[in-house]
Amino acid sequence: MSKEYLGEFEELVLTMVGILGDEAYGNSIVNEIKERLGRESNLSAVHVTLYRLEDKGLVKSQMGGSTNLRGGRRKRIFTITNAGLAMLRAMKESRMDLWKLIPQLKIVGSI
């Protein structure tokens, strides 16, 4: 299936999809990233990443509602799959295991 790890941006986008739930599409993800992380991202980069994630089976997409704001075009809404959730969980776990080993990064609640 997919590799056991994702690129940084891919992980970011995947997380955003998880956060936004029913509202996850190109523009909303760009805006979320801007709001939450203060980071400018390119619409095309986000789109391409989403498609890649879909190829890997970590998200799925379908066409959603259209509004006049978009000149009548429908949105392509992405939702995270179980595989995607599993991937995120796995990544979180492995990250945490590593970070715990850095003395300066004492994390509360860890052994």
Add this chain to the structure above:
Amino acid sequence: MGKSNDPTKTALRFLEMFCPRKLYEGIEGDLLEQFYSEEKIIGSRMAGVRLWLAVFRFFRPGIILRNTFSLQLISIDMFRNYLTIAFRNVRKNKVFTAINVFGLGIGLAACFLIVQFVMFELSYDKFHDNYERVYRITNDRFQHGKLIQHGTIMYPTIGPAMAKDFPEVEAYSRLMPSGDLNVKADDRIFRGETCHFADEHFFYVFSFPFLAGDRTNALKERHSMVLSETTAKKYFQITDGNYKNAIGKVVYWGLDTQPYKITGVFEDIPENSHIQFDALVSYATLISPDEHDADDSWTWSDMRHYLLLKPGVNYKTLESKFEDFSQRHFQGDKVSGSVEKFFLQPLKDAHLYSDYEYDIAKTANGKAVWALLIVAGFIMVIAWINYINLTTSRALERAKEVGLRKVMGAFRSQLVKQFIFESVLISLFAFIVALLITYLAQSSFNQIIDGNLTWWMVFTNISTSSTLLIISILIVGVLLSGFYPAVVLSSYRPITVLKGKFQRSSSGTWLRKGLVIFQFMASVTLITGTIIVSRQLEFMNKADLGININNTLIVESPENTQWDSTFIERVESYKSELMEIPGVISATTSNNIPGARLGRAFNVRLGEQSESSNVTMSFLGVDYNWFKTYGVPLVEGRTFSTTDHNHDFEKLTNIVMNVSGIQLLGIKDPKDAIGRTVSFWGKTWTLIGVVADYHQQSLKRPKEAMVFFPAYSSYYPTSIKIQQSEIQNSITSIEATFKKFFPGNSFQYTFLEERFNNQYRDDNRFSTIVSIFTVLAIIISCLGLIGLSSYTALQRTKEIGVRKVLGASVVSIVSLLSIDFLKLILIAALLALPLAYYASVNWLETYAYRIGLGVIMFLAPVIAILFIAAITMSVQVIKTAMTNPGETLKHE
């Protein structure tokens, strides 16, 4: 909805081009959302710029490579639908489709035929293995700084000397044309086969295949002869294809008792070879220990030479060394009397680009061949332009269909593909029609061009690259001509057309007008061309040659009769008896006839002058009756009488010259010429008469300086002037008389006028072809005009209805509709005139005697085309002008 209102339109169009179908909507929506929100903040223009930037950033592999690159031109499901609609369309518009198909078909057929012809002409000599490395040596001669001969004829030593001096030469071959064969084989006499003397290297340089015999040695020994397949069949009655039986057989030539041995049989020389012959005799035959001028003379000029260069040699570099070669062997003009310059002509130029004197090659005008190709291109373009015009003019009818299809979800590209598909269908029909027309017209075409073309011959001779080129041009043409109408048709906005308000598409009017102008421009140019070409030909055919060649029979020379002291009396008795025949007006013998290239006497000068003042003239040996028979006027002095003749050449003393001849010698007044001494051919002669200049050859050449001397020979043909009404009867009597005086000779005759006019064969051919294609171009242009005028009339139905209601007469409406078109055509005509002028001047330059270009020649085509166009439009225009306003204004 114009572009100025919607800054996103173009950018999104660009996006559409590379974005995968499935993802397009989502991406487009996102971009638009972004645009609108940005627009509120930074304004429309900046937002537009950012949109473009964003679109460009989508131009990346992650997106582009997601396109499914299926070369699915048309989806299978839609195929049947498109086909059905296409056929329904055809049925609805039978007339228009017919015009379209027919117009394209004619254009294609014309192109096919011309391409056949051009391909054939371009294929000459290509079958030789050494084609790329074979060259003809050509020779320019200068006397007193003036060019006196530009020919392929030269001294026998040139080829071998060059082969010796230049290591770049791999082989040489020399030949001497011998004229017609006159042989006895197996006790039967045959006459008329063309024969040359060729050395043993000939079949090394050229790849003519052998059917029997050894090609390396066939022409080595003296008195060897090789025959073509047909000749061998003819001489030895070979019916079983086994030509080995001919090897070793013997023939006798003319009066020669020496037998000639057949050492080989070769395949008939194909039509597309520049050199044509039925037999070759070994060159060594001309050389013997006592007489070896044919091998080493530096002054006997009768030979033709070919060089085969080593691979990789640049012939121009070799050519630059010839100046030294000339100096080495000819020391200026000391050896031959003129300064000799040598050049190399590549074999590939021999057929189409030769303008040499004394050329034995089969030549055609290279310019004319390319001109025809251009004409074909013209016609094709006109036909396709027509197609575009007619199709776009019919676009309105499909508007509703297009609108509906778009509503049902068709992409623009699908519509474009559909209409291109229809174009391809029509082109296919046109192609079939063209093939049919070509097949039917093939034999007439062959007659006109005096050739023997078939598709088979062309295919076997054409190179693959040329075939590919032609096919790709056809395909590109079909696609391009379908593309524009397809784009126009698919551009309609559903709302506008379905609402019913869609009346006209004003876009493309200029293109349409431009296309019509181009078509008529081509037609006017072609008409002018036709007029000028036919005028020039008429001029040449009717011009006063200065000599009377009408009703003159030429009887071939009695070569089998012995040249002895009794010959002259025999000929005289023969001629007197000829003149007893009721229809015969006059008879004469001469060494050559009008229309042929005469031999040249170099080193002619006045007796008292030194060798440095040598000039060159053409010579003609004639009898005392010649000037009277041919009606050449005497200017001064007298012509020959019977006493001037002598059987012994050395005893001849008197000569006659024409006006150009004495002027060339420096004598201004004919009166001063009489009695002067002239020296050439190692003798001193006395000038006893001056005659007027006449055209020895066609009007394509200037009149030549000529010297006449009194002579007889068994090789001289007889010219017999016959009364028009008595021609048929006279011929039988003449034959009887000939056989009586010259037994053992075959009687062959031709009419002088036919032979003379043969010189214009190429030009006549060219003229016929140009006329035909002019007619074609006019037809196609008129077809286009019909389509266009009916379309415009349709457009303006309402306007005309209103005008009629307001009281306009039919006449005024007709003129209203017509004026627009006539304006276009006038513009076309004016544009065509400089083009036609330039082309005509260029073409006429190839003729030494040509017509002047009058204003009427350029005016007439314009008037003609206006007239033709007016008639073409009239039917449609009048019909429209007469419609009932009540009908047209009903629907609003």
